[in-house]
Amino acid sequence: MLQLKTAGFKALDNLRMEGIFPPCWKNMAALETAANDSISQFLAERFRISQELGGAFLWPELIDRTLRTSETEYMDTESIPEWEKLELVKALDRQNTMMQLYPRYVELLIPLINEIAEHKKHDVRVLELACGAGGLTLALAEALRTKNLPASVTGSDIVPSYIEAGNALAAKKKLPASFRQLNAFELNSAGKGVFDLVVISQSLHHFTPGQLAIMIALASEHAASAFVGIDGYRSLLLACGVPLVAAMQGIMSFTLDGVTSARKFYTELELDMIAEIATGKRTHTVSCSWPLSILTVRF
Ligand SMILES: C[S@@+](CC[C@H](N)C(=O)[O-])C[C@H]1O[C@@H](n2cnc3c(N)ncnc32)[C@H](O)[C@@H]1O
Structure with a gap:
């Protein structure tokens, strides 16, 4: 609707x-x-x-x-302590796990990883931006091992304590994943040609159209082969459903972030336009795999 x-x-x-x-x-x-x-x-x-x-x-x-709102989610508020932010991304991670989203993201990414590996003739270096508690990076690392995928994976976020927590979890689970602090708008600091596939999940709505366009353009500038953004499908059902699911954990600020986020999800057409502005081309697709919108940009 x-x-x-x-x-x-x-x-x-x-x-x-x-x-x-x-x-x-x-x-x-x-x-x-x-x-x-x-x-x-x-x-x-x-x-x-x-x-x-x-x-x-x-x-x-x-x-x-x-x-529609341009409010900032509580978890992104600069004034709150990092331990509280970590609690909130951990709550999101529990929700993602409960909804079995990570295996879905991994299944969505595997064909692209295989395609890029075949084209580039080397292991695909995947970078996750804005990884929060790191659930997707860790799920991908698990899949690399169990499915013998031709790839390596790095999780990144702007918040240092997420990086510490991610690296600690990877070590504890003995998973082949590493985490590094990275501002999504400063991909330059990662070095040129260091990553082949740039991925961002459940965070597109945390960024303005201009910020998303910058992320896509930087991924292209850094010689990545593709950019994949996965987020909630803008719909009335999710505008009601996301806060309800979030409320199950009984954390008020997390529930309110659910309300804010679902109001900010992009439509497919907006994602399509942002990708076209960033690349100047139409080498991207936007698809729905309910309840997700998936933007795939090839460079
Ligand atoms: C909704 S959380 C998503 C976390 C994770 N992708 C997940 O699905 O659980 C949004 C994330 O964006 C991160 N973030 C916000 N601004 C950022 C920036 N400029 N660069 C990198 N990460 C950023 C936040 O720290 C937060 O972890």
Whole structure:
């Protein structure tokens, strides 16, 4: 219901016909502004078209506009102590485990890993951005071992205590994974050509369109072969369901983050536009594997 594809495609067509989409950019600062502006223009145009279409098209648009927020999740608030942040990403990790999301992410990534390995003729170096408690990196490491995948995996996040916790868990479980502190907007500091596949899960909505475009452009600049972003599917069902599932752990701030996050999930069209702005090409796909949206960008 909140994908609003009919009005969305019309809006995007109009922006293309007006010659304002896709925008040109010369550096990362310009890219960030261009992506933020384009998504704002798109949403304004989609609203205008929904008003023209009326009735069954306008109601979902109004619900979408009511739900949308740019609030920051509590777990990303700079002023809270790291131990509290760690508790919250651990709660998210428990939720992901309970919902059996990690095996699904791994299954989604395996064909791409095999494809890149075959093309590059070496093991695929996977980098997970914004890994939180590190559940996906560890699940991938487990799969590397059990399925003998041609890959290595590094988890990364901006919060140091997540990195410590991830490395401690990898050592305890004797898994072939390492964790390093990395700001997702400073992939440069990882070195050029160091990673082949850049992955980010359940975090796309924590970043603005401009920030996501920068991540994709940096992955491309660093000679990665592909970027994969996995996140919740923007829908009324998840807007209600995510907070309900989060509430099961009885942690108020985690439940409220569930409410905020589900209101921020991107539509498929927005992800599609962000990828096109970042690459200037259409070498990407956006698909739904319920309840997930999957953006795969090939460079
Ligand atoms: C919702 S959590 C997702 C964690 C993990 N991917 C998961 O599914 O459990 C969002 C993560 O984004 C991280 N983050 C926020 N800003 C970041 C940045 N600039 N660079 C890297 N990570 C960042 C946060 O520290 C947090 O771990």
